[in-house]
Amino acid sequence: MAKTVLVTGGTGTLGSLVTPLLREAGVNLRVLSRTARAAPYGIEYVAGDLQTGAGIAESVAGVDTVLHLAGTTKGDGEKARTLVEAIQAAGVFPHLVYISVVGADRIPVESAIDRQTMAYMASKREAELVVENSGLPWTTLRATQFHDLLFTMVSALGRMPLVPVFDFRFQPIETAEVAARLVELTLGEPAGLVDEIGGPRIYTMKELERSYLEATGRHRPVFTMKVPGKAARAYAAGGNLTPEHAAGGRTWEEFLAAKLAAV
Numbered sequence: 001m002a003k004t005v006l007v008t009g010g011t012g013t014l015g016s017l018v019t020p021l022l023r024e025a026g027v028n029l030r031v032l033s034r035t036a037r038a039a040p041y042g043i044e045y046v047a048g049d050l051q052t053g054a055g056i057a058e059s060v061a062g063v064d065t066v067l068h069l070a071g072t073t074k075g076d077g078e079k080a081r082t083l084v085e086a087i088q089a090a091g092v093f094p095h096l097v098y099i100s101v102v103g104a105d106r107i108p109v110e111s112a113i114d115r116q117t118m119a120y121m122a123s124k125r126e127a128e129l130v131v132e133n134s135g136l137p138w139t140t141l142r143a144t145q146f147h148d149l150l151f152t153m154v155s156a157l158g159r160m161p162l163v164p165v166f167d168f169r170f171q172p173i174e175t176a177e178v179a180a181r182l183v184e185l186t187l188g189e190p191a192g193l194v195d196e197i198g199g200p201r202i203y204t205m206k207e208l209e210r211s212y213l214e215a216t217g218r219h220r221p222v223f224t225m226k227v228p229g230k231a232a233r234a235y236a237a238g239g240n241l242t243p244e245h246a247a248g249g250r251t252w253e254e255f256l257a258a259k260l261a262a263v
């Protein structure tokens with residue numbers, strides 16, 4: 001019998017690339033979303049919210065695998081806890097697959113300023129630990145920043161007359177490549193913490209911004225700022241990078257050209 005797979009965050013940037021692949025693989029696909037929506041063929045939508053817990057019991061009933069992608073810029077530890085508690089209460093024992101971020105274990109979020117600048121990293125680490133200590137069979141993949149996210153960032157900053165960037169570097173990866181790896185892990189056996197996945201090249205934030213401005217014909221000064229705090233220093237030192245796990249896929253330049261040709 002086909003496995004029932006719940007995807008949280010199945011409506012997001014990453015999730016919407018994962019769901020067609022899982023459908024092709026022939027699983028019974030269930031997607032959790034805060035917004036009730038009509039179900040397209042082959043997907044069951046369950047309305048629920050990992051912040052409030054509403055609808056989560058229904059979403060996990062009878063599942064064999066849970067691919068947990070739902071996330072925001074903070075509070076992912078809480079969301080993971082809500083999910084795991086609902087799974088435990090439902091008496092099911094699914095393989096729990098989680099998407100985290102490269103650096104979650106390396107960026108020390110200790111002071112008040114760290115919590116302001118790097119709350120996201122702390123919440124991803126908290127969620128990793130909830131998954132790892134859940135008592136369920138689990139798999140966690142840490143990925144670097146997606147092309148789509150960095151495009152949103154550079155295009156938003158590029159509207160400013162003077163463009164501020166941080167002294168950070170990024171190793172952008174094609175979102176579809178992360179989706180494909182996650183599907184492989186979701187259909188496979190629980191593997192614990194697997195090898196990280198990162199994009200093929202590393203760029204300074206300034207290089208990413210300049211490439212966008214140049215490609216869109218904008219002439220703006222770009223200046224680099226340092227972010228205060230220990231966490232930001234660790235980030236600036238490359239804590240969010242994984243050069244030893246660089247995937248050989250689509251580069252930022254290829255992504256940018258295709259993205260701008262499509263808009």
Ligand SMILES: NC(=O)c1ccc[n+]([C@@H]2O[C@H](COP(=O)([O-])OP(=O)(O)OC[C@H]3O[C@@H](n4cnc5c(N)ncnc54)[C@H](OP(=O)(O)O)[C@@H]3O)[C@@H](O)[C@H]2O)c1
Pocket residue numbers: 008009010011012013014015032033034035048049050051052068069070071072079099100101102143144145146147149150
């Ligand atoms: N973007 C990156 O560069 C990057 C890098 C590494 C790891 N990640 C991780 O990858 C995951 C997906 O990222 P993404 O860029 O695809 O995110 P996204 O486009 O912002 O999508 C977020 C998803 O989370 C769901 N969600 C948010 N809050 C929820 C809540 N309270 N209850 C239930 N669902 C909720 C949303 O569903 P509805 O709106 O339909 O409710 C949506 O499907 C996140 O966990 C993120 O931390 C991202």
